[in-house]
Amino acid sequence: MRTLSDRQLGMLHFIRQYLGEHGRPPTVREIGLAVGISSTSVVDYNLRGLERDGHLRRAKELSRGIELSDRGRGASPGPSIPVLGFIAAGEPIEAISDPSDTVEVPQRFVEEGCFALRVKGRSMIDDHIDDGDVVIVKPQDSADDGEIVVALLTNGPSNEGEATLKRIYRNGNRVRLQPANAEMEPIHVDAKDLRVQGKLVSVIRSIG
Amino acid sequence: MRTLSDRQLGMLHFIRQYLGEHGRPPTVREIGLAVGISSTSVVDYNLRGLERDGHLRRAKELSRGIELSDRGRGASPGPSIPVLGFIAAGEPIEAISDPSDTVEVPQRFVEEGCFALRVKGRSMIDDHIDDGDVVIVKPQDSADDGEIVVALLTNGPSNEGEATLKRIYRNGNRVRLQPANAEMEPIHVDAKDLRVQGKLVSVIRSIG
DNA sequence: CATAATTGGGAACATCCGTTCTGTGCCAAT
C-alpha cells in the first residue's frame, strides 16, 4: 500500500469533517478551497489516488459523489478507535501514515483499550479472516494455547521487533507460532525472544 | 401543524432512505423520479412545504442542499441491537426463543435501523462467514448485482415467505440467488416473487 | 544527460442541478 501524501491526508480529513458538519459530501471545488488547491483537476487527480487505495468511493458524473469507505457517515460518530496499521501473518506491522483511519467499534472495545489492525492479503484465510478485514486486538502479555495473538519477535534477524498475527502454542520454553495459512510453515522461537502484545478478540468486516 | 400530503410523506421517506443508502442527500430531480413527479418545480414546491413545517432544511443554490432535521432522523436508543434469529443460506430464518441475545455494535448500525442475524452452520464459508458469526443487515428494498442480501421468496412452495442470505444477480426480470457455498446450487426466481429485505453491511466475529 | 513518470496548474466543456417563469386544471368563496 502506498503512503498517503500530505495533500491526500488533508483532503481525507476535510471530507470527513465536512461530512460530519453538513451531512453531505463536499464538491471537488470545496475540497480544493479547503486544502489550498486552485485547480479542480488536481483535486480530481488526488481523489483518484484515494479511491484506488480504497479510502473512498466515487459515483461517476455525480455531484458530491464521494463516499467514505469505512467509517460512519456524519451525524453522530459513535465510539471509534484508530487503525494502527496493516498486518499479515508472517510480515511485520507496517506503520501507517494515515492517523485518521479509524473504525467504529462497539463501546466495550474502547473501554478495554483495544486497538485495531487492518488485514492485508489473504494469508489468514484458514481462519476466515479476509483481505481488508479489521481485527480488534486486546492488549495483554500472555495468551492460552491456540489463541490468536499479535506476537513481537524481539531477537529476529533485524534488531527491530517484528509483529505478526498467529496462533500460539507453548511447549516448555519453546513456542510455536502457527500461521493461519496451510501453505506457510510455523515459526519456533524461544519464549524469551517473544513478547505477546495482545490477543485477537474480534473480527469486523465491512461490506461495500 | 399542517398534515403532510401523500407526496410529501413519500418524499420524506425517500430522502431518508436515500441518505441511509448513499450517505448523501438526493437531488431535486432524483426525488421527483422516485416519487413520480415529472417537474422539478413541483418537487421544489413541496420541498418548500416540508421546510416550512420544519421537517428539513435547505441550503440555497447548493446541489444536494437538503438536510433532514432531527425530527426526521429517528432517535438512537443504544449501542446494541437484538439478534433476530439464525440464518443459513438455503434455509429460512428461525424465529429465536432467546430475546436476551444481543450484540454490541457500532453506533451507526443502530442509527441506520440495522438488525442482526447469527449465522448457523458453515454454508456461507466461501464468503468467509463462519459458524457463529453475526451478520449486520441494513434494511433496504433493492440491491446491486453481486451484493449479499436477505431475500424473501414470496411465492415459494409454502405460502409463508422464506428468507435466505445470498448474493443477488439480476437478469431481466429473472433473478439468480447465489449461495456462498460451492456445493449448493443457485436459485432462479421471478423478480416479482422476490423481495429484498436488506443488504449485508458487516460481519462481526467474537473470539473466545 | 535524456527520457519517462509523477504531480500540479489553468482553462474549457458538457452536464448536473437549483431556481424561476409561464400556463393549466381544480375547487371553494364571492
Added chain:
DNA sequence: ATTGGCACAGAACGGATGTTCCCAATTATG
C-alpha cells in the same frame, strides 16, 4: 361567472460541478 388560492407540468436560465485536455515543474529512471 369571477376571483383567488392551491397543486402541478413543462421549459428555460444560470450557476454549480465533474471531467478532460494541454502544458509546466519536479522527480525518478536508465
